[in-house]
Amino acid sequence: MNMIHMEKLSKEYEAASKKDWHVVAADRLTLEIPAGEIFGLVGPNGAGKTTTLKMICGLSVPTAGRVLVNGIDVERQPEEAQRHMGYLADFFSLYDELKVWEYFDYFAHAYKLDPGAIPARIEEVIRAVGLESKREAAIGGLSRGMKQRMGIGRAIIHDPPLIVLDEPAAGLDPRARVELKDLLRKLHRGGKTIFITSHILSDLQEICTSVAIIEKGRLLRVGRLEDVMGEGKILRRIRIRLASAEFALEAWLAARPGVSGIAQAEAAVQIDFEGDNPALAALVRALIEAGAPVCGVEELTETLEQLYSRISTGEPT
Amino acid sequence: MNVSELNPELVRNARIQLRRGRMLAAAVICVAVSLSCAAYYLDKSPSGSFSAIEDGRNLFQLVLGLQIVALLIGGGLYCLQSVHREKDLNTFDYQRITRMTPLELTTGKLLGAPVMTYFIFLCLMPIACWAAILGQIPVSALLGIYVVAILGSVTYHALAVLISLLLERGASAGGVLFFLFMVGISSIDFSQGESVFAIHSISPFYAFKLVPSRIADAALRYQPWVDLGLKPDSFFGLQVPHFWVLVALYATLTAWFLLACARNIKRDPTAYEVYSPGQGFAFVLYLNILLLGFFRWVIPHIEYMQSADGRPSPAVQYRPIYPSIAEEVFLGISLWFFVILGLVLLRNRDRVRRRIREFGAAAAGWGAALWPAPYLLAGAVLAGLGIVDMIRLRLDRRADWNPGVGLLEAGFFAMWIVRDLLYLQWMNLRRARRPLVTGILYLVVFYICARTFFYPLKWYGPSGAPYAAIFVPFQAFGLNAALFLSATNAWIFALILLPCEALFFVFLQRRELQKLLAASSQP
Numbered sequence: 001m002n003m004i005h006m007e008k009l010s011k012e013y014e015a016a017s018k019k020d021w022h023v024v025a026a027d028r029l030t031l032e033i034p035a036g037e038i039f040g041l042v043g044p045n046g047a048g049k050t051t052t053l054k055m056i057c058g059l060s061v062p063t064a065g066r067v068l069v070n071g072i073d074v075e076r077q078p079e080e081a082q083r084h085m086g087y088l089a090d091f092f093s094l095y096d097e098l099k100v101w102e103y104f105d106y107f108a109h110a111y112k113l114d115p116g117a118i119p120a121r122i123e124e125v126i127r128a129v130g131l132e133s134k135r136e137a138a139i140g141g142l143s144r145g146m147k148q149r150m151g152i153g154r155a156i157i158h159d160p161p162l163i164v165l166d167e168p169a170a171g172l173d174p175r176a177r178v179e180l181k182d183l184l185r186k187l188h189r190g191g192k193t194i195f196i197t198s199h200i201l202s203d204l205q206e207i208c209t210s211v212a213i214i215e216k217g218r219l220l221r222v223g224r225l226e227d228v229m230g231e232g233k234i235l236r237r238i239r240i241r242l243a244s245a246e247f248a249l250e251a252w253l254a255a256r257p258g259v260s261g262i263a264q265a266e267a268a269v270q271i272d273f274e275g276d277n278p279a280l281a282a283l284v285r286a287l288i289e290a291g292a293p294v295c296g297v298e299e300l301t302e303t304l305e306q307l308y309s310r311i312s313t314g315e316p317t
Numbered sequence: 318m319n320v321s322e323l324n325p326e327l328v329r330n331a332r333i334q335l336r337r338g339r340m341l342a343a344a345v346i347c348v349a350v351s352l353s354c355a356a357y358y359l360d361k362s363p364s365g366s367f368s369a370i371e372d373g374r375n376l377f378q379l380v381l382g383l384q385i386v387a388l389l390i391g392g393g394l395y396c397l398q399s400v401h402r403e404k405d406l407n408t409f410d411y412q413r414i415t416r417m418t419p420l421e422l423t424t425g426k427l428l429g430a431p432v433m434t435y436f437i438f439l440c441l442m443p444i445a446c447w448a449a450i451l452g453q454i455p456v457s458a459l460l461g462i463y464v465v466a467i468l469g470s471v472t473y474h475a476l477a478v479l480i481s482l483l484l485e486r487g488a489s490a491g492g493v494l495f496f497l498f499m500v501g502i503s504s505i506d507f508s509q510g511e512s513v514f515a516i517h518s519i520s521p522f523y524a525f526k527l528v529p530s531r532i533a534d535a536a537l538r539y540q541p542w543v544d545l546g547l548k549p550d551s552f553f554g555l556q557v558p559h560f561w562v563l564v565a566l567y568a569t570l571t572a573w574f575l576l577a578c579a580r581n582i583k584r585d586p587t588a589y590e591v592y593s594p595g596q597g598f599a600f601v602l603y604l605n606i607l608l609l610g611f612f613r614w615v616i617p618h619i620e621y622m623q624s625a626d627g628r629p630s631p632a633v634q635y636r637p638i639y640p641s642i643a644e645e646v647f648l649g650i651s652l653w654f655f656v657i658l659g660l661v662l663l664r665n666r667d668r669v670r671r672r673i674r675e676f677g678a679a680a681a682g683w684g685a686a687l688w689p690a691p692y693l694l695a696g697a698v699l700a701g702l703g704i705v706d707m708i709r710l711r712l713d714r715r716a717d718w719n720p721g722v723g724l725l726e727a728g729f730f731a732m733w734i735v736r737d738l739l740y741l742q743w744m745n746l747r748r749a750r751r752p753l754v755t756g757i758l759y760l761v762v763f764y765i766c767a768r769t770f771f772y773p774l775k776w777y778g779p780s781g782a783p784y785a786a787i788f789v790p791f792q793a794f795g796l797n798a799a800l801f802l803s804a805t806n807a808w809i810f811a812l813i814l815l816p817c818e819a820l821f822f823v824f825l826q827r828r829e830l831q832k833l834l835a836a837s838s839q840p
Contacts, residue, residue, distance in 0.1 A: 013587060014667070014748075058414065059410050059585060061585045061671065063667065063674070064837070087410070092407045092411075095408070097332075097333040098329070098332060102332055106325050107411070110417045111415050
């Protein structure tokens with residue numbers, strides 16, 4: 001079952017304040033996100049991430065196309081679809097004058113939860129976001145990280161299966177980021193589907209199960225994280241480190257099949273290797289049998305940031 | 318039942334504004350104000366004397382004034398912030414995606430945003446009641462006064478919430494000014510009685526006039542409180558006390574404003590549509606019926622009469638209005654209602670794109686290119702027929718006016734609105750940064766230039782008026798039989814040319830629609 005189904009979703013508008021006033025924020029986006037995923041949407045500022053999120057949440061009307069959330073058409077039945085989702089915007093405020101429990105109480109009633117179950121649900125959410133000690137505190141006095149957790153608490157107050165988060169890590173210090181990631185993992189383990197955008201790609205790489213790369217309203221790559229990371233990749237980059245420089249490693253490697261791009265990198269040699277894991281194991285075994293003092297072999301994997309940079313600048317894979 | 322179950326938005330506002338400290342501060346200030354007022358009264362008035370009653374009434378009026386200012390202006394300012402501020406803080410989207418119904422969210426803001434001003438209003442009630450007792454103001458009058466003050470304030474609050482909803486970011490000052498302007502024109506008689514409408518007597522400040530004066534006392538004791546509206550209004554000839562007119566106006570206007578708010582409050586702000594075409598049409602008809610129903614058919618004017626001591630004293634005199642003037646005044650005011658309707662109906666590029674997506678090529682055909690002419694034409698024709706018929710029934714026939722000439726004038730009125738709104742609709746579909754604003758500016762420039770050129774062409778005189786009306790149709794306003802007969806063919810020619818001008822803009826609009834259709838079908 002797909003939690004989100006986008007079909008040729010487009011959004012065009014005239015932005016009076018911009019130099020390039022005719023904006024195509026989303027250009028026929030087609031995407032399916034199965035339930036239970038943590039899906040990351042990556043792209044530069046102005047790529048259309050927030051617009052896409054808002055269209056998923058029914059906050060922005062698409063120019064064309066449609067979005068289904070949990071099988072419900074967001075444009076036709078926005079209120080029904082919104083029961084199935086929680087949303088956190090990129091730049092947001094809370095009501096600083098309210099107390100923590102009052103804030104959750106407001107949204108619990110606004111989401112029409114069973115009045116009898118609301119007090120217990122509020123306590124549950126306060127525990128889930130780790131604000132037990134701040135229950136009676138005014139929101140205005142909370143730290144940025146705590147406010148972010150309040151925002152997530154609000155998004156899950158009605159226990160939706162889908163949580164949509166726009167740049168939730170923006171402006172957080174490293175500790176708050178770690179806490180946020182832990183919270184998202186906890187929610188994911190609890191069966192939630194999470195749709196998230198972030199500029200901090202290392203964080204997304206850590207928590208996402210699937211990603212999409214968007215630029216100028218168009219999707220450049222979509223899929224499971226490992227598939228996107230490995231997409232189009234034939235050669236594996238391997239670094240071999242020797243204990244001493246006596247063995248003529250470069251010459252030995254040059255004569256081996258599947259090895260190319262040999263380069264000296266500090267005290268090691270870096271190669272591009274074409275082959276699967278058994279082939280790599282055979283290469284290493286042969287190297288040791290040839291008398292090379294091998295003290296380390298590591299595969300250099302590309303980070304999401306490098307991949308994104310490569311794709312967005314149009315470098316070949 | 319938990320208090321939050323009533324209306325979460327109302328409760329949220331109450332929780333934020335009615336914190337113990339704030340309530341205490343407000344109550345202390347109100348007590349201080351009340352004591353100052355009471356001290357002033359005690360210092361001035363010898364107890365039990367006749368002037369004590371007058372002073373009690375004066376004190377009541379002072380407190381009532383404070384209450385109305387707090388509730389109407391203070392509450393209105395809170396309401397002006399109610400949506401706009403949430404949009405600025407990025408909290409509004411969270412309210413939009415909750416399961417609160419649009420009406421629930423709107424009423425929560427309408428009653429919740431000014432909740433502190435209601436509290437201040439209540440804090441001033443003890444001194445108001447004391448003053449009312451001293452002033453021997455009957456309970457029935459007191460009830461009427463507070464019904465007008467509270468219901469009227471709620472109506473203005475509903476307008477303020479609607480303004481707040483429609484305001485763009487950074488335009489809050491404009492919203493405040495517009496609100497204060499609306500309060501001003503509906504509270505202050507700028508014409509000093511010389512107007513065919515009593516628009517200044519529809520704000521809650523009218524409650525002052527319901528405070529009985531010494532002179533009115535005798536009559537008051539023998540009349541039920543329903544007759545407190547002093548001078549009855551005439552609605553299509555039916556005498557209705559102004560109090561009941563106000564209650565009906567407040568109820569209906571609040572309903573119209575709430576409808577507009579509830580219709581849009583959970584929508585994407587880029588897709589706001591104040592009313593549906595049918596609702597907009599009904600609203601304009603409602604306003605026109607009010608205009609026609611309460612039309613005075615007399616022109617009040619100040620005349621200085623010789624008094625007994627030989628000095629001239631001013632007095633309001635009434636003389637019947639000329640039919641051509643009546644039609645001109647009615648159409649001149651009604652025009653603004655249709656301009657507002659037209660602006661509400663205009664479609665922008667985004668809306669047209671969505672329509673093309675929904676209806677395909679039909680949304681870019683000739684029928685679509687006529688938009689918004691059908692509603693405007695129907696409404697303007699109805700309004701024109703209404704005024705001509707009312708003049709026929711209410712005013713004496715005069716040689717210089719007949720229904721035929723009246724209908725011709727109404728025709729110019731209808732075609733003028735249609736032509737200019739079709740032009741604005743075309744402009745609004747063009748690729749430009751602010752197409753509508755540009756269109757309105759061009760229109761203003763056009764009228765200024767046109768009127769400037771009329772001078773050398775001598776089109777201001779009776780012989781040139783029909784030619785001027787081809788470009789500036791309000792030259793036909795105030796048309797009378799003599800003027801019409803002096804250039805019959807020219808007037809008819811001018812009226813025929815106006816639809817041709819409108820069709821030109823239909824053609825231009827269709828061209829824009831076709832461009833959008835072509836863009837939407839590109840792969």
